Amino acid sequence: MEIAKFGVEDWLNVWENDAIYDIAGSSIASMTLEEILEFIHIDKDEFMKMCFDKKMNYGWIEGSPEFKEEVCKLYDDVKPEQVLQTNGATGANFIALYGLINRGDHVVSMYPTYQQLIDIPKSFGADVDLWQIHEEDNWLPSIDELKSLVRSNTKMICINNANNPTGSIMDENYLTQVVEIAKSIDAYILCDEVYKPLCDDIKVPSIVDLYDKGIATNSLSKTYSVPGVRVGWVVSNLEVANVYRKIRDYTMICAGVLDDVIATLVLKNKDLILERNRKIVEENLEIVKEWLKTEPRVTLNLPKNVSTSFIKIDVEMNTEEFCIALLKEKGVLLVPGNRFDMPGYARLGYCARKEILIKGLEELSAFLRKFD
Incomplete structure (x- = not known):
């Protein structure tokens, strides 16, 4: 099997430790x-006893009943048997694609997006068409373009909502149109939903709440701020879930017993975690807005309370070379847009710790002055 190098991860593996x-x-x-324990009001000694009492066996193969129960609460009408615990959302996406996509299948994928959704189907021998997002449309792709891309034999439409790297959001009205297209050709929709918008003025339902052939992947890594537990999940109808059960046995068997404990505690107390994170997103986005007013070489379609953004940088320099020089001279790490096949842009993860964001933007501006 041949597969392209994972652009973003390859970049971070090389450079993030220098930041x-x-x-x-x-x-x-x-x-x-x-x-985490402070936010969810769990005594450290109580937590440690809970961990010490856990037998370090394989645990619950598909995720503990308590974990599955909490995941079900994130959706309108999902039963525990439709939920499978995975090794992060990357594991969920892999299982979701491996279980359904075969050589010769046709797939349409949002582009750019998380690279798994494009290159894993390609590596399986699928014919993948790219559904291009457009900056002038707030980084959303065109519904009419999707209609022109799908075929009678399209097996799956892959989307990432909110989008990585831009933070663009497909709201309920938009998703409903995608569902209608998928229904017309009896295609699955795989939606990577790790970037939950933390705002109340836009309704963004899960794809599994809109469509029986919708497949949702998610994890604790982004919106819930706990990437270290490496716990995610895939949710689908029962027929598809039974296909995925076979794949899990070949790819992961189970998550760690203690990871399941922490993941379940976070989900049980998600309202407290999301309250903390909503504040971070709102405050940091205001910092970025103020910075943009004073930085003439950067423009941005502001994300809607989503933890990723995609800045446009006005410099006459190769994007990757720019980001390497920025890191070496100022210690500031961005992801160059060419890693998403979008030179001239960079992913700005503005939901870092506030002091890191403020100083990072200050140093980025200082570096940009050499291009004035």
């Missing part, structure tokens, strides 16, 4: 275990 000001990531400021 002083890491504003490249797309999680909302990750918490320490101590912070």
Whole structure:
């Protein structure tokens, strides 16, 4: 099997440990275990006893009943048997694609997006058409273009909502149109939903709440600020879930027993975590807005309370070379847009710790002055 190098991960593997000001990531400021316990009001001794009492066996293969129960609460009418615990959303996406996509199948994928949704189907021998997002439409792709891309034999439409790297959101009205197109050709829709918008003025339902052949993947890594537990999940109808059960046995068997404990505690107390994270997103977005007013070489279609953004940088320099020079000279880490096949842009993960964001933007502006 041949597969393209994973652009973003390859970049971060090489450069992220050199960063002083890491504003490249797309999680909302990750918490320490101590912070998690403080936010959900669990005594440390109580938590440690809970962990010490856990037998370090394989645990619950598909995720504990408590974990599945909490995941079900995120959707309108999902039963525990439709939920499978995975190794992060990357594991969920892999299982979702591996279980359904075969050589010769036709797939339409939003582009650019998380690279898994494009290159994994290609590696399986699928024919993949790219559904291009457009900056002038707030980084959304055209519904009419989707209609022209799908075929009578299209097996799956892959989307990422909100989008990585831009933060663009498909709201309920938009998603309903995508569902109608998928229904017309009896195609699945795989939606990577790790970037939950933290705002109340826009309705963004899960794809599984809109469509029986919808497949939702998610994790604790982005909106919930706990990437370190490496726990995600895939939700689908029962027929598809039974296909995925076979794939899981070949790819992961189970998550860690203690990871399941932490993941379940976070989901049980998600309202407290999301309250913390909503504040971070709102406050940091205001910092970015103020910075943009004073930075003539950067423009941005502002995301809607989503933890990732895609800035346009006005410099006459190769984007990757620019980002390497910025890191070496100022210690500021961005993800160059060419890693999403979008040179001239960069992913700005503005939901870092506030002091890191402020200093990182300050140093980025100082570096940009050499191009004036």
